[in-house]
Amino acid sequence: MAKTSAAQHDDHAPNVKLYMGVFAALMVLTVVTVWISKFHLSIGSAVALGMFVASVKAGLVAAVFMHLWGEKKLIYYALGLTVFFGAFLVIGLIDARLTRGNVTTPMDVKAQGPAHAPAHGEAPAEAGAHH
Amino acid sequence: MSAITMENPDTHSGISNAKLGVWLFLASEIMLFATLFTTYIVLRMGSVAWPWGWDVLNVPLAMANTFVLISSSVTIVLAYVGVYNKSKSQFRLWMGATLALSFVFLAIKAVEYGAKFEHGISPATSVFYAVYFTMTGLHGLHVIGGIVLNAVLLAMSWSDDCWNDPLFLGRIEGAGLYWHFVDVVWIFLFPALYLL
Amino acid sequence: MSHDNHGHHELSFIQKYVFSVDHKVIGIQYMVTSFVFLLIGFSLMLLMRWQLAYPGQAIPFFDHLFPADLAPNGVMSGEFYNALGAMHGTIMVFLGIVPLAVGAYGNYVLPLQIGAPDMAFPRLNMASYWTYLPGGILMLSSFLMPGGAAQSGWTSYPPLSIINPGQTVWLLSRVILITSSLLGSINFLVTALNMRAPGLSLWRLPVFVWAQMVTSVLLLLAFPPLEAASILQVMDRVFHTSFYMPKDLVILGQAYHGSGGGQPLLWQHLFWFLAHPEVYVLVLPPMGIVAEIIANNTRKPLHGYKTLVFSMIAIGALSFMVWAHHMFISGMSPALGNFFLVTTMIISVPSVAILTCLIFSLKGASIRYNVPMLFALAFLPLFGIGGLTGLPLGLTVTDIYLHDTYYVIGHFHFVVVTGSIIALLGGTYYWFPKMFGRKMDDRLGLIHFWGSVVTMTGIFAPMLIMGLAGVSRRLYDPTAQLHNMSTQGLNVVSTWSAYALMLFQLPFIYNFINSIFRGEKPRDNPWDATTLEWACPSPPPHGNFEKTPRVYRGPYEYTHPDHKKDFWPQHEPS
Numbered sequence A: 001m002a003k004t005s006a007a008q009h010d011d012h013a014p015n016v017k018l019y020m021g022v023f024a025a026l027m028v029l030t031v032v033t034v035w036i037s038k039f040h041l042s043i044g045s046a047v048a049l050g051m052f053v054a055s056v057k058a059g060l061v062a063a064v065f066m067h068l069w070g071e072k073k074l075i076y077y078a079l080g081l082t083v084f085f086g087a088f089l090v091i092g093l094i095d096a097r098l099t100r101g102n103v104t105t106p107m108d109v110k111a112q113g114p115a116h117a118p119a120h121g122e123a124p125a126e127a128g129a130h131h
Numbered sequence B: 001m002s003a004i005t006m007e008n009p010d011t012h013s014g015i016s017n018a019k020l021g022v023w024l025f026l027a028s029e030i031m032l033f034a035t036l037f038t039t040y041i042v043l044r045m046g047s048v049a050w051p052w053g054w055d056v057l058n059v060p061l062a063m064a065n066t067f068v069l070i071s072s073s074v075t076i077v078l079a080y081v082g083v084y085n086k087s088k089s090q091f092r093l094w095m096g097a098t099l100a101l102s103f104v105f106l107a108i109k110a111v112e113y114g115a116k117f118e119h120g121i122s123p124a125t126s127v128f129y130a131v132y133f134t135m136t137g138l139h140g141l142h143v144i145g146g147i148v149l150n151a152v153l154l155a156m157s158w159s160d161d162c163w164n165d166p167l168f169l170g171r172i173e174g175a176g177l178y179w180h181f182v183d184v185v186w187i188f189l190f191p192a193l194y195l196l
Numbered sequence C: 001m002s003h004d005n006h007g008h009h010e011l012s013f014i015q016k017y018v019f020s021v022d023h024k025v026i027g028i029q030y031m032v033t034s035f036v037f038l039l040i041g042f043s044l045m046l047l048m049r050w051q052l053a054y055p056g057q058a059i060p061f062f063d064h065l066f067p068a069d070l071a072p073n074g075v076m077s078g079e080f081y082n083a084l085g086a087m088h089g090t091i092m093v094f095l096g097i098v099p100l101a102v103g104a105y106g107n108y109v110l111p112l113q114i115g116a117p118d119m120a121f122p123r124l125n126m127a128s129y130w131t132y133l134p135g136g137i138l139m140l141s142s143f144l145m146p147g148g149a150a151q152s153g154w155t156s157y158p159p160l161s162i163i164n165p166g167q168t169v170w171l172l173s174r175v176i177l178i179t180s181s182l183l184g185s186i187n188f189l190v191t192a193l194n195m196r197a198p199g200l201s202l203w204r205l206p207v208f209v210w211a212q213m214v215t216s217v218l219l220l221l222a223f224p225p226l227e228a229a230s231i232l233q234v235m236d237r238v239f240h241t242s243f244y245m246p247k248d249l250v251i252l253g254q255a256y257h258g259s260g261g262g263q264p265l266l267w268q269h270l271f272w273f274l275a276h277p278e279v280y281v282l283v284l285p286p287m288g289i290v291a292e293i294i295a296n297n298t299r300k301p302l303h304g305y306k307t308l309v310f311s312m313i314a315i316g317a318l319s320f321m322v323w324a325h326h327m328f329i330s331g332m333s334p335a336l337g338n339f340f341l342v343t344t345m346i347i348s349v350p351s352v353a354i355l356t357c358l359i360f361s362l363k364g365a366s367i368r369y370n371v372p373m374l375f376a377l378a379f380l381p382l383f384g385i386g387g388l389t390g391l392p393l394g395l396t397v398t399d400i401y402l403h404d405t406y407y408v409i410g411h412f413h414f415v416v417v418t419g420s421i422i423a424l425l426g427g428t429y430y431w432f433p434k435m436f437g438r439k440m441d442d443r444l445g446l447i448h449f450w451g452s453v454v455t456m457t458g459i460f461a462p463m464l465i466m467g468l469a470g471v472s473r474r475l476y477d478p479t480a481q482l483h484n485m486s487t488q489g490l491n492v493v494s495t496w497s498a499y500a501l502m503l504f505q506l507p508f509i510y511n512f513i514n515s516i517f518r519g520e521k522p523r524d525n526p527w528d529a530t531t532l533e534w535a536c537p538s539p540p541p542h543g544n545f546e547k548t549p550r551v552y553r554g555p556y557e558y559t560h561p562d563h564k565k566d567f568w569p570q571h572e573p574s
Helices: A006-011 A016-037 A043-065 A073-087 A090-098 A106-112 B017-045 B059-084 B088-118 B127-156 B160-164 B168-195 C013-018 C023-053 C078-113 C122-144 C167-194 C207-238 C264-298 C305-321 C334-360 C371-394 C396-402 C406-436 C442-468 C482-518
Strands: none
Touching: A016 A043, A016 B059, A016 B168, A043 B059, A043 B168, A073 B017, A073 C207, A090 B017, A090 C264, A090 C334, B017 B127, B017 B168, B017 C167, B017 C207, B017 C264, B059 B088, B059 B168, B088 B127, B127 B168, B127 C207, B160 B168, C023 C078, C023 C122, C023 C406, C023 C482, C078 C122, C078 C167, C078 C207, C078 C264, C078 C406, C122 C167, C167 C207, C207 C264, C207 C305, C264 C305, C264 C334, C264 C371, C264 C406, C305 C334, C334 C371, C334 C396, C371 C396, C371 C406, C371 C442, C406 C442, C406 C482, C442 C482
8 A cells, every 4th residue: 555665765855955056056057147137138038038037037936846757647637637627827828919909999999090989978888787 | 545655646646635726726726826927017008108117216225025935935845844754843944934034035025115215116007017016916915825825834743643644745835835836826927927 | 535534523503514625515516506507697588588579569567677777678778688688698508508418417426437436636625616606696796886786798799798787797607617627627538537436448438528538628628728718808897908908998988998919819819718618518418318318218338438528629629729710890800700610610520420429229129218218318419409500610611691690699599598408407307316316206207307408499499590580699680680470470479489488397397396305216227327426225325335346347338239238337346
């Protein structure tokens, strides 16, 4: 019934040197992130670089501090599932991009000119309100 | 009752109930913060103008906070080592350090917020500030939650029943997992809000 | 594997029945509470139905009960109508069906079906109930808010929901309810993964347990986005942020005072990201219940056990990818609409597979027509109608016409009322002997069954027709639109069917309460069932099983050729 053995016990033995090494790496990477952000890179590059460094840092914390490296498969499945489903939130981003400039918000209407403006004083009425 | 410990969970999956439970909880938290990040990106993409973090926020202070939080992640690991080595003094020292650093984090945050409020800036000022206050605020609430959890565990080390419970090590590990997660969120939050 | 304090000290009344950590007590607490909320939600609808059938006429009997601002001269106001509609939907979904399907039956039955002494985290279990109840009461207190209860639909779309009354309390209580669900889902998953009895591999689990596991994954991962989105809405309302409020918004001729720059569509994406998996949360556990009852009363193994399980898993996974079929005409990009059209059509396949397996299970069976089985049988065609009527809604072109008409209301009520609720009622009759050691009366059960099925159909079938005729939903006065007049008579049919449905619940309520105290006492396993929940006394003691059962075979070994009796329980050695 017990699926673990004495040998596994040693895998969990804390490696303080490793922790200190990761600590140092995290501090350095933090300085690096702040330093590169001072160069006015294009927004695309800035985001990519910034998120890349952040991912490395997060990866170190997750793998070493959170013991994810060498963790049981079930945890990987759970996290993998989470990331997979969470990724679908990106559809919200895609929609925002595809509909940019559509005549759906008053802001866009104003930008397009008076010909497209709704009738003055028209309220966004909700169906069901008693007129 | 068999000797159920963190190393010998005696469960189908080989992972203790508590550890599995904490990871599932973290999965849900990932979804929570993923939603907030998505919201940030959507609103930023749809905006006409979005300020550069360096111009409107206190980057040096936030960088200091990043150091503080990363350090607290290390101290909580050392607290775990203390329990592993069955050293009450080592555990109390490092868990105490974790708590102290957490308070420093909150204090720096309070200074940041205070400076904004003094200038009449609130979440209602613009979408940028709405995102800034909400995301850091929610993160801050999670920090407070972690403080409460860690404080309770620290207090438990004064109870022999709790300290000698074979499940105590697992509790510290669980608390550590949560705390590291809070750190990971900040690792992404800091560049996303302050540096871009 | 028994508890430390088993028999070591007597628990006080409060510890045993109020703040209990025993999953069985918590399950019954959830059950009773959710039945009460269902009744409340149903009553709200009965008020609405009067207005729909007889618009402008004073509500009989109750007209004096309402303050003048809600119902001047006893005639419901538009705002009150909207509040009733929004609260009805919210209460039924979040306070009624999910707590009943998951909190009540999941909590009670799951540990028993896997041979466990309790849930993995009993105190967390207690916390999740004691978060649900205050959350529910807070939700109801929205009626006491100045300006009235939340009246922006259960969907709470901005900008309306940001400026309408009652919404803040409603949002906060939703955050609390989501937290309760989250705690429950963690408990269920850890329990099902970790605490199964020896020999109970995943492929020997009853379908009900699989259904609860998939449901828990949905609750765990799909709810947090809505929690985040709701917090953002609270920020918009209380702190006047503009997450969802666009620029240059004009309300009743006046410019909105917020900073602008938000996006209303963002809310819709985030809301439906949860709310679509939510509907599978409403339906999967009831499907699991139907599977259990059918297996038991056909005296043969379920047809296609693996198909059933894989289909449930597929539905769970796909449910995260179909949400924007609720948003086809929202202003969302039509290209995205195509993506969701495809995924929605795909998700109908496993749903059909499940129904087909259940129907094929009847072939060649020796069917026992007891009360639970009647409910399970009724589920099949009625849920089928619900599912089929969803197809024109999933196809973008037909949805353009049908969106926000009564057709939609008819569709989802068929799946949730004649689907989920029918199955849940069947589960009540089925597991009542387990919970209380008594049987419910069969004659009253028959009256309840036939009355409910006929009246439910009477309420919702007309709605499908009305929707096709173009009648809008959330319409306070149906006669305000000329084209509605041709189907106004159907509103009367729906209304009187609804009142009759309420009357037919009275035998059930009486039966339920009376049988707890005076019902016939059956054996421990009155249905001659094979699954583990019947391998312990009825009702089970604290700790459930005297000795942890060992499992030797699959969950539905009925009429096995090698066995004399027509059922071979999972825990009986060969």
